[in-house]
Amino acid sequence: MAVSPEEVRHVAWLARLRLTAHEERLFSEQLSNILAHVAKLQELDVEGIEPTFHVLKTLSNVYRPDEVRSWPELREVVQAAPQQRDGLFAVPRVLPEGEDEVSAKNEKDG
Amino acid sequence: MADAVEVVIGLEVHVELKTESKIFCACSTRFGSPPNTQVCPICLGHPGTLPVLNLKALELAVRAALALNCKVARYTKFDRKNYFYPDLPKGYQISQYDAPLAEHGWLEFRVDGRMRTARIRRVHLEEDAGKLMHDEVTGETLVDFNRCGVPLIEVVTEPDLRSPREARAFMEELRAVLQYAEVSDCRMQEGSLRCDANISLRPRGATDLGTKAEIKNLNSFRALEKALEYEVARQTRALERGERLVLETRGWDEGRQVTVPLRTKEEAHDYRYFPEPDLVPMTLDPEWVEQIRRSLPELPSQRMARFQAEYGLPAYDAGVIVASRRLADFFEECVRHYPHPKTVSNWVMGQVLGYLNSRGLEPEELNFEPERLAELLRMVDEGVISVSVAREVFEEAVSTGKSPRALVEEKGLEQLSDTGALAAVVRQVIEEHPSPVRDYRRGKVKALGFLMGQVMKKTAGKANPQLARRLLEEALATEREETP
Ligand SMILES: [Zn+2]
Numbered sequence: 001m002a003v004s005p006e007e008v009r010h011v012a013w014l015a016r017l018r019l020t021a022h023e024e025r026l027f028s029e030q031l032s033n034i035l036a037h038v039a040k041l042q043e044l045d046v047e048g049i050e051p052t053f054h055v056l057k058t059l060s061n062v063y064r065p066d067e068v069r070s071w072p073e074l075r076e077v078v079q080a081a082p083q084q085r086d087g088l089f090a091v092p093r094v095l096p097e098g099e100d101e102v103s104a105k106n107e108k109d110g
Numbered sequence: 111m112a113d114a115v116e117v118v119i120g121l122e123v124h125v126e127l128k129t130e131s132k133i134f135c136a137c138s139t140r141f142g143s144p145p146n147t148q149v150c151p152i153c154l155g156h157p158g159t160l161p162v163l164n165l166k167a168l169e170l171a172v173r174a175a176l177a178l179n180c181k182v183a184r185y186t187k188f189d190r191k192n193y194f195y196p197d198l199p200k201g202y203q204i205s206q207y208d209a210p211l212a213e214h215g216w217l218e219f220r221v222d223g224r225m226r227t228a229r230i231r232r233v234h235l236e237e238d239a240g241k242l243m244h245d246e247v248t249g250e251t252l253v254d255f256n257r258c259g260v261p262l263i264e265v266v267t268e269p270d271l272r273s274p275r276e277a278r279a280f281m282e283e284l285r286a287v288l289q290y291a292e293v294s295d296c297r298m299q300e301g302s303l304r305c306d307a308n309i310s311l312r313p314r315g316a317t318d319l320g321t322k323a324e325i326k327n328l329n330s331f332r333a334l335e336k337a338l339e340y341e342v343a344r345q346t347r348a349l350e351r352g353e354r355l356v357l358e359t360r361g362w363d364e365g366r367q368v369t370v371p372l373r374t375k376e377e378a379h380d381y382r383y384f385p386e387p388d389l390v391p392m393t394l395d396p397e398w399v400e401q402i403r404r405s406l407p408e409l410p411s412q413r414m415a416r417f418q419a420e421y422g423l424p425a426y427d428a429g430v431i432v433a434s435r436r437l438a439d440f441f442e443e444c445v446r447h448y449p450h451p452k453t454v455s456n457w458v459m460g461q462v463l464g465y466l467n468s469r470g471l472e473p474e475e476l477n478f479e480p481e482r483l484a485e486l487l488r489m490v491d492e493g494v495i496s497v498s499v500a501r502e503v504f505e506e507a508v509s510t511g512k513s514p515r516a517l518v519e520e521k522g523l524e525q526l527s528d529t530g531a532l533a534a535v536v537r538q539v540i541e542e543h544p545s546p547v548r549d550y551r552r553g554k555v556k557a558l559g560f561l562m563g564q565v566m567k568k569t570a571g572k573a574n575p576q577l578a579r580r581l582l583e584e585a586l587a588t589e590r591e592e593t594p
Contacts, residue, residue, distance in 0.1 A: 014192070014380060014382065016194060053185070053187050053209060053385055053391055054187055054385055054387075054391045056391075059390045060390050060391045060392060060393045061390070061392055061393060062162060062163070062390050063162065063163050063164070063165035063168070064136070064162045064164055065164075065165060065166070066129050066130050066131050066164050066165065066166035066167070067130070067131060067136060068130050068131045068136055068137070068138045069131075069136035070137065070138065070147075070148070070150075071137065071149070071150035071151070074147065074149070074150075077150065077151055077154055077156070078146050078149065083250075085245070085248070085250065085252055086145075087144060087145045087146050087147075088145050088146065088243070088252035088254055089146070089196075089252065089253040089254075090245075090248075090250045090251070090252055090253075091196045091250065091251050091252075091253060092250070092251065093244070093249050093250055093251050094195065094242065
């Protein structure tokens with residue numbers, strides 16, 4: 001179960017982490033070891049055993065009624081954001097879908 | 111080429127559920143409020159908060175799944191779909207991946223008088239994302255999270271649709287079914303019903319799918335059909351030229367009536383789904399699901415069959431009327447007060463729909479009681495007003511909210527049905543127009559039309575036409591005998 005430095009780089013990019021070359025090698029080794037350790041489970045015979053989707057096997061069906069309650073500190077939660085404009089959260093520009101036809105072609109691989 | 115090629119379309123439809131509060135928090139789902147006034151730490155993804163599922167959202171999703179003939183799972187759970195985009199404050203969307211709420215459904219719909227069926231692959235629950243706006247002045251992207259966390263179902267069809275028309279007919283039927291089931295308002299213009307389409311071409315008879323394009327931003331039935339028509343033409347042309355199509359996401363440009371390649375969210379297909387640890391799974395009691403099934407109302411296809419059998423409506427009329435639950439309710443209520451279904455259906459399809467279409471209104475926005483239409487139609491039968499006056503009265507009654515009978519009285523629109531008064535007018539017309547009278551008496555039947563016109567003119571259009579005609583014919587006949 002080896003995890004290559006390329007895979008580490010890809011996963012880091014998906015998680016928006018910037019790693020040094022040293023870290024990429026380090027995590028590649030550590031992740032490989034972890035996966036190898038967990039892979040021991042593959043040796044078990046699980047024939048006829050239902051897959052476990054969730055670890056809380058005894059707890060299910062926790063619901064709330066459909067009742068509206070507005071948050072009392074609305075101003076505070078909105079103002080917790082670093083930047084706002086007229087009640088809207090302001091973030092660095094993301095291109096609206098379809099705005100830039102050229103970059104669509106160039107960015108297929110992300 | 112057109113005949114040698116088969117069009118293959120599948121749809122992914124997002125439907126906002128009609129709940130009061132959001133799916134995992136108590137914020138309101140109301141549409142159109144000032145930005146970020148319906149948010150809280152849960153839907154804003156603050157650390158340390160925990161989502162709890164709104165039971166009503168689950169119930170509505172089950173209702174939708176049953177209305178679409180799906181098998182509802184006994185065991186279902188939520189998963190995280192991970193991607194970074196500012197419309198999702200958590201960095202992931204809570205959705206369902208490998209244990210969806212429901213699968214293996216189907217929906218029957220009518221296209222060009224033929225019945226077709228499309229299979230439904232799955233129906234699952236998820237949360238809606240926020241809305242992004244782009245400030246051209248500051249270059250910033252602005253985010254409103256009021257919509258973030260509104261409950262959605264995603265309905266995914268199998269690639270069973272074979273033309274843009276079929277795709278549109280399917281969507282129209284889907285909307286009708288979901289409206290009847292009271293699952294969603296399905297207002298496309300407010301975004302509570304949204305649709306993406308996958309479309310590819312393949313040689314007729316082939317089973318493998320061709321390279322598909324995914325079309326987004328289809329926010330009306332018309333846009334869906336037009337965009338798919340455009341894609342059929344574009345892909346056909348490319349294949350004829352021997353070009354290779356690429357798997358891509360395109361958007362419908364309403365202004366230019368073309369699809370254009372879209373810049374898509376990065377790594378769109380690397381979502382790294384994993385089970386949502388903050389929510390416990392759901393074990394659905396089959397008895398509860400059955401209860402929901404039993405509470406489903408009559409759905410459009412059943413109602414259409416009943417309208418044909420019970421009221422003797424032609425399939426076309428029945429189809430047009432049942433497409434909207436409100437319109438069908440209006441029709442039935444009106445027939446209860448005025449038991450002539452075909453007349454009522456003609457008025458509903460002509461005047462009522464005509465009025466709505468001319469003002470761009472939905473049937474839900476019609477502000478006119480069915481009893482009022484019945485009252486109007488009875489006045490026509492009683493000879494109080496003519497059909498053409500009735501049409502005018504309808505327009506006025508609908509826009510002013512006044513009762514048709516009151517309008518007729520107020521404006522003096524009653525037909526002249528007083529035999530004595532009308533006979534005097536007839537006599538006058540005969541005296542004033544000796545030449546057409548002579549023509550008629552010589553056998554030129556057409557001259558009667560001219561004389562009728564004169565009677566209508568003298569009575570400002572209010573003469574009861576049947577009565578006027580009878581009096582005119584009688585007068586012309588008797589006077590011929592008297593004065594040979
Ligand atoms: Zn909230």
